[in-house]
Amino acid sequence: xxxxKRTTSQEVAARAGVSRxxxxxxxxxxVGMNISPTTxxxxxxxxxxxxxVPNAAARMLVSGQTQTIGLVVSQAEHLQVDAFIPQILYAxxxxxxxxxxxxxxxxxxxxxxPDAYSHLIKGHHIDGLIIINSxxxxxxxxxxxxxxxxxxxxxxxxxxESSGRVHRVTSxxxxxxxxxxxxxxxxxxxxxxxxxxxxxxxxxTQDRHKGxxxxxxxxxxxxxxxxxxxxxxxxxxxxVAMQQILKARHKPTAVFVGNDTVAVGVMAAIQQAGLRIPExxxxxxxxxxxxxxxxxxALTTIRLSALEHGQKSIAMLQKLIxxxxxxxxxxxxxxxxxxxxxxxxxxxxxxx
Amino acid sequence: xxxxKRTTSQEVAARAGVSRxxxxxxxxxxVGMNISPTTxxxxxxxxxxxxxVPNAAARMLVSGQTQTIGLVVSQAEHLQVDAFIPQILYAxxxxxxxxxxxxxxxxxxxxxxPDAYSHLIKGHHIDGLIIINSxxxxxxxxxxxxxxxxxxxxxxxxxxESSGRVHRVTSxxxxxxxxxxxxxxxxxxxxxxxxxxxxxxxxxTQDRHKGxxxxxxxxxxxxxxxxxxxxxxxxxxxxVAMQQILKARHKPTAVFVGNDTVAVGVMAAIQQAGLRIPExxxxxxxxxxxxxxxxxxALTTIRLSALEHGQKSIAMLQKLIxxxxxxxxxxxxxxxxxxxxxxxxxxxxxxx
DNA sequence: TTTGAAGTCTTAAATGATAAACTACCTAAA
DNA sequence: TTTAGGTAGTTTATCATTTAAGACTTCAAA
Numbered sequence: 001x002x003x004x005k006r007t008t009s010q011e012v013a014a015r016a017g018v019s020r021x022x023x024x025x026x027x028x029x030x031v032g033m034n035i036s037p038t039t040x041x042x043x044x045x046x047x048x049x050x051x052x053v054p055n056a057a058a059r060m061l062v063s064g065q066t067q068t069i070g071l072v073v074s075q076a077e078h079l080q081v082d083a084f085i086p087q088i089l090y091a092x093x094x095x096x097x098x099x100x101x102x103x104x105x106x107x108x109x110x111x112x113x114p115d116a117y118s119h120l121i122k123g124h125h126i127d128g129l130i131i132i133n134s135x136x137x138x139x140x141x142x143x144x145x146x147x148x149x150x151x152x153x154x155x156x157x158x159x160x161e162s163s164g165r166v167h168r169v170t171s172x173x174x175x176x177x178x179x180x181x182x183x184x185x186x187x188x189x190x191x192x193x194x195x196x197x198x199x200x201x202x203x204x205t206q207d208r209h210k211g212x213x214x215x216x217x218x219x220x221x222x223x224x225x226x227x228x229x230x231x232x233x234x235x236x237x238x239x240v241a242m243q244q245i246l247k248a249r250h251k252p253t254a255v256f257v258g259n260d261t262v263a264v265g266v267m268a269a270i271q272q273a274g275l276r277i278p279e280x281x282x283x284x285x286x287x288x289x290x291x292x293x294x295x296x297x298a299l300t301t302i303r304l305s306a307l308e309h310g311q312k313s314i315a316m317l318q319k320l321i322x323x324x325x326x327x328x329x330x331x332x333x334x335x336x337x338x339x340x341x342x343x344x345x346x347x348x349x350x351x352x
Numbered sequence: 353x354x355x356x357k358r359t360t361s362q363e364v365a366a367r368a369g370v371s372r373x374x375x376x377x378x379x380x381x382x383v384g385m386n387i388s389p390t391t392x393x394x395x396x397x398x399x400x401x402x403x404x405v406p407n408a409a410a411r412m413l414v415s416g417q418t419q420t421i422g423l424v425v426s427q428a429e430h431l432q433v434d435a436f437i438p439q440i441l442y443a444x445x446x447x448x449x450x451x452x453x454x455x456x457x458x459x460x461x462x463x464x465x466p467d468a469y470s471h472l473i474k475g476h477h478i479d480g481l482i483i484i485n486s487x488x489x490x491x492x493x494x495x496x497x498x499x500x501x502x503x504x505x506x507x508x509x510x511x512x513e514s515s516g517r518v519h520r521v522t523s524x525x526x527x528x529x530x531x532x533x534x535x536x537x538x539x540x541x542x543x544x545x546x547x548x549x550x551x552x553x554x555x556x557t558q559d560r561h562k563g564x565x566x567x568x569x570x571x572x573x574x575x576x577x578x579x580x581x582x583x584x585x586x587x588x589x590x591x592v593a594m595q596q597i598l599k600a601r602h603k604p605t606a607v608f609v610g611n612d613t614v615a616v617g618v619m620a621a622i623q624q625a626g627l628r629i630p631e632x633x634x635x636x637x638x639x640x641x642x643x644x645x646x647x648x649x650a651l652t653t654i655r656l657s658a659l660e661h662g663q664k665s666i667a668m669l670q671k672l673i674x675x676x677x678x679x680x681x682x683x684x685x686x687x688x689x690x691x692x693x694x695x696x697x698x699x700x701x702x703x704x
Numbered sequence: 705t706t707t708g709a710a711g712t713c714t715t716a717a718a719t720g721a722t723a724a725a726c727t728a729c730c731t732a733a734a
Numbered sequence: 735t736t737t738a739g740g741t742a743g744t745t746t747a748t749c750a751t752t753t754a755a756g757a758c759t760t761c762a763a764a
Binding site for chain 3: 360414
């Protein structure tokens with residue numbers, strides 16, 4: 001069995017001929033402590049030589065800080081199919097590293113369970129929390145918000161029923177979905193279907209649905225319940241959903257899909273039914289996954305910046321952990337409509 | 353600023369009228385200690401009532417165990433584009449949770465840097481390590497192997513130059529690549545291109561290249577350097593690589609692509625050049641990403657089980673951490689060729 | 705010569721859980 | 735009556751670090 005030869009500050013101290021305290025002062029650059037340049041240099045040299053890294057546990061215990069943030073992925077299996085979550089993960093990991101934090105990844109199957117992730121907090125494993133794809137049935141969220149626990153929600157809409165302040169990093173899901181739908185309307189479509197990318201329990205799903213509906217209403221088009229079908233993250237769910245829509249007597253001529261992965265399945269169903277995209281059925285997605293520009297036809301979609309989401313989340317969480325005043329509690333990230341071939345706007349395959 | 357009201361074992365002890373030690377014994381179910389059922393019940397009740405969760409730092413410090421495993425993603429940006437890594441992440445997270453371990457996610461930009469992830473080990477943040485997509489230029493790996501640090505490598509081929517025992521969970525990359533190429537040969541193709549999915553520095557890439565070459569050799573076909581182009585994880589890189597291949601005077605009739613994401617770009621390039629898949633150019637991928645069956649045409653590919661990889665890695669690492677004897681140090685996971693439309697095997701769109 | 709103050713480092717307490725060693729009590733056997 | 739052994743705990747040391755408080759120099763000023 002492997003046993004770590006722990007190099008302690010004690011050893012560094014002994015070798016440098018000083019006390020543990022001095023070692024701590026030097027390595028942490030404590031100001032106000034007068035350590036002679038000679039001693040400082042010697043301690044640093046010895047620490048380097050022995051490859052000394054302070055024991056995390058001891059440091060956490062005495063300081064109460066773990067320098068670790070928790071990353072909760074609400075419905076774990078989404079990680080397998082949704083292409084946007086990994087991008088968020090990447091961004092969060094990078095920026096938290098930059099800010100001096102480690103990332104504890106917690107994938108949760110069922111957030112409605114009372115202890116889905118709160119053991120991380122109670123056990124003091126983490127200093128703060130970021131929740132990806134918060135759900136409205138999250139059992140521990142209200143309590144955390146009430147207690148002002150450092151917490152940032154990603155993909156969480158306006159929420160007023162709470163007893164505390166909710167900090168979130170979002171993009172304008174309603175606006176973007178509306179924009180996407182309006183683009184289809186502008187191309188002359190009058191009967192437009194919508195396939196959601198997950199159950200309505202997710203706020204992001206609700207938002208996109210709302211934007212779709214708003215665009216229809218403003219254009220004076222009928223909102224038809226039968227043209228709204230639920231997807232469930234996977235391409236397969238999109239395939240099935242689109243097949244159902246294609247069974248309708250009065251078929252739509254366009255479909256706005258809640259995310260790109262689901263849209264891949266949707267496109268497959270359309271093509272398998274012998275219809276052409278966009279001539280017979282226009283398709284618009286959401287997320288701009290890395291392969292979106294290379295599907296056939298290239299997918300028109302809403303582009304979000306995972307990097308921006310990640311960066312802003314980490315910055316916000318860091319402030320919350322430090323107890324700094326966070327003025328803006330709902331940071332919006334930009335989004336844009338990327339027009340490609342699948343919606344009927346004809347031009348060369350857009351590779352951007 | 354939020355300050356946690358730490359509930360300590362001291363408080364539980366006081367409330368239950370026992371010592372801290374007794375609380376520890378009861379909550380950890382230490383055997384051989386005689387605690388009366390009455391006391392046990394009272395302690396459990398009080399712990400429950402106060403919502404007591406042992407402080408992680410204190411526990412780590414005294415036990416030397418963190419109950420946390422490190423998860424290193426070798427080249428961080430792959431997380432954004434490669435669809436297989438998130439699946440692995442999901443599997444690892446799930447199975448480690450099941451085994452009572454937390455997951456510390458470390459994305460590394462450059463493993464050749466001397467301290468890319470070893471600070472996790474030296475700082476005793478983790479009990480063991482899993483490295484996804486190990487690279488041959490990893491700077492700290494030889495040292496860790498020599499020291500017998502609990503370590504599992506995923507996607508690591510045979511490696512003999514090491515001074516210690518290397519533990520790995522792999523699939524037969526050479527064999528699978530060979531199988532895929534042989535399938536194309538069996539369909540009558542004589543000139544087959546290969547597009548790698550990443551620089552040759554990755555072992556998985558080398559393996560797939562090797563399998564491709566082996567199949568050609570065994571079939572007595574010429575290995576043409578000009579037909580092997582390097583991709584770089586993204587669909588875009590596949591698009592560019594395929595364009596280059598299509599410039600050749602003597603074009604191939606089939607292409608074996610190192611992974612599915614890259615294959616998406618490859619297919620786009622083929623279709624944009626006015627060629628049909630599979631009639632003018634057959635395509636086979638690798639990984640069976642969730643959207644593979646829904647591309648047009650559906651992509652023939654090699655299916656790996658991320659769950660199997662994850663499960664076996666965690667099981668192996670757990671043994672290593674415990675110091676148990678690990679007999680098999682190179683566990684192979686299964687893989688299979690999934691035949692769909694893109695290679696020329698005609699049948700209905702296969703949704704499995 | 706004494707006092708003060710700055711400079712340089714040390715001592716000791718504290719963090720919260722675990723585990724080895726120890727205690728106190730009771731019962732039953734010698 | 736003494737002793738051994740079991741029962742049901744407690745006391746105390748330990749983990750490696752941080753930090754408040756203290757201590758020892760050295761030099762200058764009174």
